[in-house]
Amino acid sequence: MNWQAMRAMVAAPPRLVVADGTCEGLKWLALALMTGDHVNKYLFNATLPVLFEAGRLALPIFVFVLACNLARPGTCPAGTAAACCAWAFSARWPRCPSWPWAACTPGSGR
Numbered sequence: 001m002n003w004q005a006m007r008a009m010v011a012a013p014p015r016l017v018v019a020d021g022t023c024e025g026l027k028w029l030a031l032a033l034m035t036g037d038h039v040n041k042y043l044f045n046a047t048l049p050v051l052f053e054a055g056r057l058a059l060p061i062f063v064f065v066l067a068c069n070l071a072r073p074g075t076c077p078a079g080t081a082a083a084c085c086a087w088a089f090s091a092r093w094p095r096c097p098s099w100p101w102a103a104c105t106p107g108s109g110r
Contacts, residue, residue, distance in 0.1 A: 018068045030061035 037055020040048045070076050 016068075023065050023068055026061050026065050030058040030065070033061070034058035 033054050036051045037058065040046060040051035040055070044051075046052060
């Protein structure tokens with residue numbers, strides 16, 4: 001039996017489709033959670049642990065929405081990954097010029 005026949009026998013999972021309104025709602029939810037976390041930290045001196053814990057959900061929600069938007073057909077043209085890597089490298093360089101060859105630790109003066 002060849003690989004194509006075996007692959008045809010395996011059922012592919014259904015594609016996850018997230019509606020535009022759902023993505024927009026998730027972004028607003030993440031923004032509210034992040035704002036609550038910052039209000040807790042700077043106005044309430046981190047005395048409300050519920051807001052801190054809820055604020056930790058903001059980044060995973062933002063990343064999920066970003067992944068859903070990038071997974072849509074036709075939204076990621078060729079060269080996007082290389083451009084993202086170039087921007088990441090250029091943003092990292094002033095903080096740690098020896099990166100990626102040496103580890104950068106906070107407070108090391110680099």
